[in-house]
Amino acid sequence: MQYQAPVDDMMFLIKDVFNLEQRFKGIADFADFDSELYAAILEEAGKFSTNVLQPINRSGDEEGCQYDDGVVTTPKGFKEAYQAYVEGGWQSLTANPQYGGQGLPKALHVLVEEMFYATNTSFCLYGSLTAGAYHLLQAHADDATKDKYLPKLISGEWSGSMCLTEAHAGSDLGILKTKAEPQEDGSYKLSGSKIFITGGEHDMADNIIHLVLARLPDAPAGPKGISLFLVPKFMVNDDGSIGERNAIRCGSIEHKMGIKASSTCVMNMDNATGFIIDGPHQGLRCMFTMMNLERLSIGLQGIGLGEMSYQQAFDYANERLQGRAEGVEGTAPIIRHGDVQRMLKTMQCYTQAGRALAVWLGAWLDEAFHSTDDAVIAKAQNMAALLTPVAKAFFTDIGYEVCTIGQQVFGGHGYVREWGMEQHVRDARIAQIYEGTNGIQALDLIGRKIVANKGAFLSELLTDMRVDIEGFSDSAQKSLLIEQLNGLEDLSYKVVENFSDDHDKQQYIACDYLHFMALSLYAYLWLKMAEAGQDSKRESMEFYFKRLLPRAYGLKKSIENELGL
Amino acid sequence: MQYQAPVDDMMFLIKDVFNLEQRFKGIADFADFDSELYAAILEEAGKFSTNVLQPINRSGDEEGCQYDDGVVTTPKGFKEAYQAYVEGGWQSLTANPQYGGQGLPKALHVLVEEMFYATNTSFCLYGSLTAGAYHLLQAHADDATKDKYLPKLISGEWSGSMCLTEAHAGSDLGILKTKAEPQEDGSYKLSGSKIFITGGEHDMADNIIHLVLARLPDAPAGPKGISLFLVPKFMVNDDGSIGERNAIRCGSIEHKMGIKASSTCVMNMDNATGFIIDGPHQGLRCMFTMMNLERLSIGLQGIGLGEMSYQQAFDYANERLQGRAEGVEGTAPIIRHGDVQRMLKTMQCYTQAGRALAVWLGAWLDEAFHSTDDAVIAKAQNMAALLTPVAKAFFTDIGYEVCTIGQQVFGGHGYVREWGMEQHVRDARIAQIYEGTNGIQALDLIGRKIVANKGAFLSELLTDMRVDIEGFSDSAQKSLLIEQLNGLEDLSYKVVENFSDDHDKQQYIACDYLHFMALSLYAYLWLKMAEAGQDSKRESMEFYFKRLLPRAYGLKKSIENELGL
Known part of the structure; x- marks a missing residue:
């Protein structure tokens, strides 16, 4: 099954949902904001994913890297693909133009990263670490060091x-x-x-x-x-x-x-x-400035693999014939069965909301790095700080879950290596662990991003969201969303007020709290997408509110029980 | 890390929680019920697991089976282990004594199966399929066929x-x-x-x-x-x-x-x-009579691997030093961190409740196969029919989740093959798929086991449980449990009354319904264990009600939303 880059859905986010052109108007670095160019870049990234990365994904998994006396050999085709990656300029999208970078927004780059992770996570990691290194040097090295190392790192000639x-x-x-x-x-x-x-x-x-x-x-x-x-x-x-x-x-x-x-x-x-x-x-101060970008990148591994697994499961469900269904003569494609539909919709709703959160967070990072307005920068830094652990941990927890569901859609064929569905699960699993385990992300969220600022970052975010929601058309889901965000705020303030010094309690609830917040943000993003989109977005939004958001109720209850609320 | 067979916890279930000696009093086949013998069998099974099965588990995974022109070679040591398995009589525990079986209760055998799956799932499967075959022949073959094939299948000489x-x-x-x-x-x-x-x-x-x-x-x-x-x-x-x-x-x-x-x-x-x-x-009628045993067996794969993963994660968490904790000089073992404790308790609570459900279900199967009282048989058949899909699907869904948590406790060391934690995840994953996917189990539950009998099986079960609960000491959890079971009953009857013919709706809610029921049953089993057990059981029970049962609230809400309730 060939990967289909979801370019339309991606441009829908850039243009209709977040209207980034408008949002970036005051930023000189993005003065040449050009939706058509961005769409063209995404199209090209999609072709690169499909033509170069995907064909060596399974063979790369089978062959693996080989070690011999200090030398590591990558699987067949990786060297050539890497050459094409460097020549295509894919390493340098967001890097500083002064050193050969293309200076494009992170809010665009997250979508490219998603595609590359979707089609070849192993390959994508080499470039992700290179980007981590050059962003770190851009921020902290002296000029001589930058001149010496940055151009070759940014081009990808060196990793x-x-x-x-x-x-x-x-x-x-x-x-x-x-x-x-x-x-x-x-x-x-x-x-x-x-x-x-x-x-x-x-x-x-x-x-x-x-x-x-x-x-x-x-x-x-x-x-x-x-x-x-x-x-x-x-x-x-x-x-x-x-x-x-x-x-x-x-x-x-x-x-x-x-x-x-x-x-x-x-x-x-x-x-x-x-x-x-x-x-x-x-050392640690330097690392911390880089962490947001790296953690978001790893989060995208979850989104990308989830999208890939979804596309394959959707195709398979349309082709695989098992059982009867109303209105179908003979054996029906399994997509006609309600349980399979539930699985596919779950995969889709989580993945698309995650993608929206990635673009949203990417835009905050862009403002933090590129704005010249101190107030904008300060706020953007706060929002990026708050949302990054949520994105890293939730994207990857859900990415693993989504890949597992995709494998389930294939039945026994999902468990054999031939179809590749089990590789997605194995590849997705590491993203919950590296770049700070998801437990560490959750502690970072509740400790440094909520309690340490007494909920101020969250308040800032909620204020923005509420202004936005005010403009949404009235619906049952809008009321539910308002209630959900009030619940998030209340619970967060109770943690700040009563458990600021109780690190044990913070630890006990951290992971559930992160998931609870993420599910609440996804509800907002789904309603926002439904407002901006077509019927299909409205249907997905309704499914999300009906079937997936309720998970947050259980989490809230679990947290309240732990805190004795 | 060497597997420690949880024999004490197992005997606690047989004696204190379910008092099987009392329960089996009317069954002639179990007239020689002997707790000491059963404990000795479990001890021996534990030794076999630790000494024979565990040592070839990881090497078996690395080596795999080899195929050459119609011949399949098992990994090194498997032939010898199989010989020891046959000689130890492990294949024949529950088989008919007329053909060389030992006629022991299934309620005991589930515990042996759990140990074998825990230490070597791949190995255990060969015997599980052999048992499936001979139970099927015991039930449906003519005498000549039985005489010819059963003794060698029951001994394990043939598989x-x-x-x-x-x-x-x-x-x-x-x-x-x-x-x-x-x-x-x-x-x-x-x-x-x-x-x-x-x-x-x-x-x-x-x-x-x-x-x-x-x-x-x-x-x-x-x-x-x-x-x-x-x-x-x-x-x-x-x-x-x-x-x-x-x-x-x-x-x-x-x-x-x-x-x-x-x-x-x-x-x-x-x-x-x-x-x-x-x-x-x-053909299908014959298969159906066997399915309960086979499905329960596969469920035990989830429990066993969950227990194995828990034991390793618990040990590792006590040894691995990272971060500070109150009252610890220098670096603390990670078990001192609340988030790690939450993970370990989650693993333990799910696994021990699953084990209890397995023994409970095993006892119904024993009555169904061995009682001579038609009323007892009829009821036991109903209960086994109702609980089997719950056990198969929930044990294995949760087994996969528990193994994934165990891997997470190990951080990066959980992702490399060396420690074996990732093998548990990979081995556990298949149990959600084979022997009827968990989606099929959920449809079986809601369609054949709830709707088809208009909720009668569930009513029978709830009646028993309520009598039992009446005798429990008063507590907040007892009230919660009563409420939880009322909620399960109400929801089930609404499905029966309003959606008996709506197969689509049944499909949409089937998996959530199965998990909702299982979490409700686990609440009952935890309270039952706390009533019969020591302080540690009470603590686990409290954790279950506080942190894990709330998951059921989200599922209930999701189902109600789907049904428009």
Whole structure:
């Protein structure tokens, strides 16, 4: 089954639902906002997904990455696809034009990322880490470093990796042990071992620029003693040419449940040469500025794989004949059975609402990075901070669920590898774990994004939403939505008022709270899409309110029980 | 991590919660009911699980079954384990003593099955299919056939397979095409191709007895034209010795997401010799008598893998150090974090309630098979009919969810193959699909088990439960439970009264209804366990009512919305 890029639905979001042209009017960087260009980019991204990425997705899963004495070989076809990816300019969409980037909005890029994750999650991860690296350098490196590294990272000629996790330090980075010794020439010698490094080694790019968290000899204990270093696989000469091999080497790769064509590396440093970014002990601060983009990107893995699984399940349900149905002579396609319809509609409603939230969040990120108005920036930063953990965790929890439903539609054929439905499930599963587990996202949401600002971010968001909702036509769903948002607000304030210092209680409810909030936001987005869209959107909206939103009632009750409310 | 058979919890169910000795008093077949013997059997089953099955579980997954020109080779160690399984008498626990069985209660056997599934699901499936075959022959074959085949199937020297599915006929068996031509000697020649045949071919037993659904030349169309045939891999001579190879051959095996050490075969018959069981066109009727046992067995796969995943996650959470916690110097074990506790308690509460439901259902099956009192048999049959689809679907949906949570507790280490947590997820996933997809279970529940008898089975069950609940000590949870069961009853009667002929509506709500009922039954079982047990059971019960039962509220609302109530 060939992937069909949902370009119409995507442009519907950009134009009709969020009217980004209007919204970005005050931003000079987006002065050349051009819907037709954006649609053309999405069309091209769709072709790239279908023609280049999808054909090597299953073979990549079967073959996996191979490790031999420090060298990692990607599956057949990956090198050529990566070359085409670089030549097509797909690495540089949102990067700074000063260094060769295209300066396009994140609100557009999320849709491209969705397509690439949909058709080849393993492949997509290499570029995602490269983008993480260059955005981080854009924000924190000095000019000389930027000039030296950014153009090749932005083009994709070189790739990037983020070396954070150590065997004993995953969610708790504060206890990491990798050491960095200052040298007389201003560089550092790094020693230590990192694990779970996505794209830490591979054969697709000429060089790999590792961004490594480590401790200086005089570093204070804990998270405040972590510094960030740029450690190239090959040293880069002053003229930009590639120099000698640096002492950072891949010790092995992991054998995993999925994303088998993505190399997950143990990276060993033995006096590897590194260069400090943004001064001593600034490591975690630097990482935090990047996290929103990376976390949203991983969220899109959930949306993309959910869309892919949906398209295949929908096609299969139309073709597979089992059982009888009214008005069908002989055996009916299984889509005629109500339970199958319920499954398909569930997949579709979750995926499309997620896509809308991604564009919405992308637009806040665009304002945060590109606006010159301090008030706009401050608000956009708050909204991005609030919505990012929701997007990362809910997109991926639901992505896994949606892929599991898609597999179920195929029955036994969903369990055999041949049809590819089980690969989506295996590939989707990691997104709930890496880039901060979804438990960590939930703690981030309730602790840093709700309690720490006493609910101010949420209030800001709800105020906007309520103004918007005021303009919606009256309906039973509108009343339900107003009630739902009031419930979200009340519950959040009760947490702020009564449990600000009770970290245990916050932990007990964190995941349920995140899901409860996400389901409430999806209700808003569905009504907003129904207002802007055709009958099919209205039908989906009705299904969402009827069948999926009720999940939020159970979550609310569970939270209230835990809090004794 | 070595599996710890939860024998104490199991004996707590047999003795304290359900008091099976008392319950089985009127059944002559269980006159020698002996709690100490049962505990000893469970201890031995635990040792077999830990010493024989668990050690070849991960290697079996890595190696998988190999196919070469019709021959299937099981992974290293499987043949020896199977030999030990046969010699240990593990195949024959519930079988008829007349043919060498041990005649033990199903209510005990479910616990043994749980352990075997927990430690090696792939291995366990071969025996499960053999049991399916011999129970079917016990019920429907003539004496000569029983004498010839049962002793070797019951001992496990020969294994069994159930050949139902064809490429175009899965959930809809009525359209299957395999043909059976009557021969002058009273036998039949079968031709056709079956797919997804678990244990259809392997190298562990001397013979394989296939039970095959096929059509006679004069068969009516649809499900009423299906007959059942015994088709041995090797013909069996009158003296019981093995004769010539029959024309049923394995054409290939599937490459699957999980249960990789279980062979899933395409079985081709080209004029294979078969013997009809129970006369023409009785095939589906025969299968239906077996389905309860097979479906419960597959349900136990969910419970077993959930327990295994829980034990590993619990151990890991006690050992893995990340983050701070009050009262802990330095880095705390992650079990000290509330979100991890929530995950572990969720796993435990679902798994233990499932185990209780399995024993409860097992006892009904025992009464149905072994009582001599017609009233007891009739009621037990009704209860088994009602509870079986709930057990199969909910145990396996929740088993998959629980294994996914267990994997999450491990973070990135849960995603790599090394720790085995991801194998549980992959192995658990199939149980939602085979032996009737969980969607089919839900339709069976609402259509055949609720609507068809106008809610009579449910009423019978609720009447019993209410008498029982009357004796429980007063508590907030008792009131909630009474309310919950009233809600279940009301909703069920509304479906019976208003939607008996509306198959679409039944389909739309079927899965949510099944989960809603299961969560309600689990609430009853938790209160029942808390009444009979220690403080730890009370704590778990409170957690269940506080955090997990609320899920049922959302489901109820979703169903009511769909029905316009």
